[in-house]
Amino acid sequence: MEAVTENLDLYWSGFLRSLSLIGWSLLGSLALGTVIAGFRVSPIASLRAFGTGWVTIFRNCPLTIVLFFMAFGLPEIGINTSFYVFGITGLVLYTSAFVCEAIRSGINSVDTGQAEAARAIGLTFTQTMSQVVLPQAFRSAVPPLGSVQIAMFKNSAVVGAFGIGGDLYSVGRNLTSAQGLAFIPVLTGVAIGYLIITLSAGALLAVIERKVAIAR
Amino acid sequence: MSAQSVLYDVPGPRARRRARIGTILALLAFAFLAFVAIRRLADQGQFDADLWGPWLNPSTDEFGQVWSLVGRGALATLIAAALAIALSMVLGVLLGVGRMMLGSVGRVPLIGFIELFRGLPVVITIVIVWRATIELGINLDPLPGEPVLWYLVIGLALYNSVIIAEILRAGVASLPSGQGEAARAVGMTEGQVMRTVLLPQAFRIMLPALISQLVVILKDTSLAAVIGLGYLELLRRGAQIYQILDNPIQSLFMIGLMFILINYALSRLATYTEKRLSQAGDDPTAAEAVVPAT
Numbered sequence: 001m002e003a004v005t006e007n008l009d010l011y012w013s014g015f016l017r018s019l020s021l022i023g024w025s026l027l028g029s030l031a032l033g034t035v036i037a038g039f040r041v042s043p044i045a046s047l048r049a050f051g052t053g054w055v056t057i058f059r060n061c062p063l064t065i066v067l068f069f070m071a072f073g074l075p076e077i078g079i080n081t082s083f084y085v086f087g088i089t090g091l092v093l094y095t096s097a098f099v100c101e102a103i104r105s106g107i108n109s110v111d112t113g114q115a116e117a118a119r120a121i122g123l124t125f126t127q128t129m130s131q132v133v134l135p136q137a138f139r140s141a142v143p144p145l146g147s148v149q150i151a152m153f154k155n156s157a158v159v160g161a162f163g164i165g166g167d168l169y170s171v172g173r174n175l176t177s178a179q180g181l182a183f184i185p186v187l188t189g190v191a192i193g194y195l196i197i198t199l200s201a202g203a204l205l206a207v208i209e210r211k212v213a214i215a216r
Numbered sequence: 217m218s219a220q221s222v223l224y225d226v227p228g229p230r231a232r233r234r235a236r237i238g239t240i241l242a243l244l245a246f247a248f249l250a251f252v253a254i255r256r257l258a259d260q261g262q263f264d265a266d267l268w269g270p271w272l273n274p275s276t277d278e279f280g281q282v283w284s285l286v287g288r289g290a291l292a293t294l295i296a297a298a299l300a301i302a303l304s305m306v307l308g309v310l311l312g313v314g315r316m317m318l319g320s321v322g323r324v325p326l327i328g329f330i331e332l333f334r335g336l337p338v339v340i341t342i343v344i345v346w347r348a349t350i351e352l353g354i355n356l357d358p359l360p361g362e363p364v365l366w367y368l369v370i371g372l373a374l375y376n377s378v379i380i381a382e383i384l385r386a387g388v389a390s391l392p393s394g395q396g397e398a399a400r401a402v403g404m405t406e407g408q409v410m411r412t413v414l415l416p417q418a419f420r421i422m423l424p425a426l427i428s429q430l431v432v433i434l435k436d437t438s439l440a441a442v443i444g445l446g447y448l449e450l451l452r453r454g455a456q457i458y459q460i461l462d463n464p465i466q467s468l469f470m471i472g473l474m475f476i477l478i479n480y481a482l483s484r485l486a487t488y489t490e491k492r493l494s495q496a497g498d499d500p501t502a503a504e505a506v507v508p509a510t
Binding site for chain 2: 041043044045046047050056057059060061062063064065067068069072073076077078107108110111112114115119129133154155156157158161162169172176182183184187190191194195198199202
């Protein structure tokens with residue numbers, strides 16, 4: 001295990017780089033996914049169609065192809081940026097489809113009677129949304145949103161494998177290919193790094209779920 | 217929308233007019249965006265016949281070669297996915313049943329196994345299987361096919377068996393407790409209860425979730441192309457094609473389209489199965505497990 005203990009600083013910087021990748025993708029996918037979910041439930045037919053198309057494409061296309069398209073397709077039409085930005089963008093596009101569906105399932109879980117009752121006692125549209133529908137929708141969207149985001153944390157390793165450089169996956173690759181260290185101990189270190197992220201995120205999600213849980 | 221939305225009241229004439237105006241405005245906006253994108257693609261010559269021809273025009277020289285490579289790649293993807301789903305089913309049922317039937321001490325290693333492979337990114341699992349097999353000198357030659365196929369299949373199966381074990385457990389947990397109680401009351405052993413009463417019902421409830429898991433596995437076979445595993449599945453074949461023809465946009469578009477069509481059909485099948493099963497009066501709670509989060 002010296003391979004891990006002697007290179008702890010490398011692992012640490014890779015861990016931080018992976019976390020920054022995850023953090024940006026988390027913010028981006030939540031924002032974009034919410035917008036697409038807004039499209040999908042909008043009364044405007046063409047926005048709904050756009051949302052449906054978006055979800056169909058990005059939910060059924062492998063993340064790897066999205067990333068290939070970013071890294072090898074976009075430069076062909078003169079869009080060049082770092083792999084780091086390509087990686088985050090690809091992860092955000094892909095995850096946004098799953099975020100959209102999680103939010104939409106949350107909205108759909110609210111009974112129509114809730115909104116009807118709110119309108120019946122004279123609440124305005126804004127009040128109905130902010131006081132009655134969305135708080136309930138948010139609560140039931142939390143568990144699926146959480147598992148979508150944990151899946152994204154794991155998918156960040158795919159972006160790492162693609163070669164953004166400096167993240168946990170790349171640290172493992174450098175230690176084995178450039179320094180010629182044995183794979184098993186080095187990869188164990190990488191695996192532990194990802195497990196720290198996903199298992200603690202899972203525990204955090206369980207706490208949040210307990211806090212927002214509602215009995216229906 | 218035919219079903220009434222929780223968000224909006226049934227629209228009256230004014231709301232319908234507003235929605236129509238909004239629809240037209242949004243269409244104009246999308247048309248503008250599409251125009252900008254197409255203009256950009258056209259400016260860069262991305263609609264040129266020599267880039268699309270090998271894919272779409274049977275009279276070009278490369279057409280036959282391109283589609284024969286694609287056919288071999290698609291076959292390789294399907295083989296890997298089929299082996300992975302079969303192996304994960306077997307492993308997943310063993311893990312799930314073991315976790316449910318072993319005592320509180322006996323199941324500890326199984327829970328550890330499940331948590332480990334559920335928490336690891338599947339791409340890391342595949343790399344570990346690949347490298348560890350070689351480093352430990354494990355001989356995969358007795359298995360049919362190339363070793364690279366089995367690195368991919370075993371890696372995918374380790375991850376997905378854990379997911380299937382959890383789906384199975386959720387399926388059994390969603391059954392009414394009277395099912396197991398009645399079976400025990402007529403004198404069945406724990407094994408018989410599981411095998412003849414609980415599992416058959418759980419499988420039926422789980423069927424949509426299992427089909428959805430197949431979508432995940434199909435998508436994940438393409439990870440082989442990212443980690444540089446020499447398994448020539450569909451995406452890797454696509455990469456070979458565009459490296460020769462120098463048309464990444466067109467080739468990735470076509471490969472992506474194939475994945476989307478297959479996976480979309482499978483997702484529809486999952487939704488259809490789910491509807492059929494819920495019509496048959498099954499417990500609707502099992503439907504929650506349907507959408508996998510990857």
